Amino acid sequence: MKFAAPQPIRQPLEQRDKSKHCAYHRDYGHMTNDCRSLRRKVENMLLRGELADYLTTKEYVKPRETNPWSVDGNQVKVIHAIHGRSEDDQESDEVYRSRLRITHKLRLSSVNTIVSRSINIRFGDGDLSIVQLSHEDPLVISLLVVNCMIKRVLIDPWSSANIIAKTVFEQLEIPSLSVRPTFSPLMGFDGTKVDPLGVIDLSVTAAKRTLKENFVLTEIHPSYNLIMGRGWIHRMNGVSSTLHQVMRCLSPDGKEVIDLRGDQVAAKEYYMLTQNEAKKAEDEAEAKKPTEESLEAVEVILGDPRKITYMGSSPIAEEKEALIKVIRRNADAFA
Structure with a gap:
């Protein structure tokens, strides 16, 4: 059975024990039997049922974790x-x-x-x-x-x-x-x-x-x-x-x-x-910030696109219409 290549050993090479070799990592630093990465890999495969043919019983149950803390037993x-x-x-x-x-x-x-x-x-x-x-x-x-x-x-x-x-x-x-x-x-x-x-x-x-x-x-x-x-x-x-x-x-x-x-x-x-x-x-906090209101162009003199002003797009329809009428009645102020 072949395994996908694991992540390389992170410990610097000069700090590793070169008398120990891991066949899973294909590198030095620890023994294969002590390889935690391999142990987790095998356990995950057992849980997924991928190694059922290698078990004496066909169902693998992960050992329950126990409380390791004790005082005087x-x-x-x-x-x-x-x-x-x-x-x-x-x-x-x-x-x-x-x-x-x-x-x-x-x-x-x-x-x-x-x-x-x-x-x-x-x-x-x-x-x-x-x-x-x-x-x-x-x-x-x-x-x-x-x-x-x-x-x-x-x-x-x-x-x-x-x-x-x-x-x-x-x-x-x-x-x-x-x-x-x-x-x-x-x-x-x-x-x-x-x-x-x-x-x-x-x-x-x-x-x-x-x-x-x-x-x-x-x-x-x-x-x-x-x-x-x-x-x-x-x-x-x-x-x-x-x-x-x-x-x-x-x-x-x-x-x-x-x-x-x-x-x-x-x-x-x-x-x-x-x-x-x-x-x-x-x-x-960002979601609570007021969003930048979009502006809508309004013709101060109806039909004359050269004379426009801008108003916010948030007012409701009735208020918006009333504001536009005020603007056009006072068109001179926007000249």
Whole structure:
């Protein structure tokens, strides 16, 4: 059986492992058995029934996706993105999936990983081998907050506060009585003030630590589900790098380094969603602009095409006729 030629491997040749060869790509960099492109190709063919003759059973059922998040063996609730395409979005699912295909090829596990190394926190070229380059992606991770795994959490060392949107807070199912009032507004870089709904303490678990963190609760439409500021980064003994797409933390005993990996796919998906929303808002604003009214020539003196004036074409027939009569009665004014 022959397959159509796949997209070439995007990783630069000098960064590939030349001891590994993929028969599907006919190139170096990974083994055929580890080729995700081939795996997806075969799975799609199975779903379409094109490989039925090669199956022991004639029907292929795609394995159900499971919730990979668990704490002490117990699965936890997962809060995904607040954003989503609106129901009246005209872009088809197939078009949307095709636009995201390249980023899904590069999805990394966002589960925390423990790296045994010296206690010095550093970044090197080895960290870039699992990052799509070049990129301008923010560092977006997943965090266990209270008893929920929250996706699309922005690590922002420029923010002095941890921020949670009301829509996310409601999904945590915490009594609103836990929220304390505050009179300190959030300040944007442009000086814009946002009055928060209050503040609340929530437990955040990552890198073998559970910290009680103070969050500012806002009612604004969130860009991300959570924003974790520099105070939390410092209390985690962590250093974040958007280039390397990782927040690297010392363990509580200081004997190992624990990585909180970024999810470039989540970052790119959000970027595409915001681009779509911005374009939609722009189109709506454009549609609300008054259209340029067409003009209609009117003979000031009936039968004399040399003396004309112009009037808008919008008046109804009765008004239009009355205006023309006024113009012709005062023809001298248009000389």
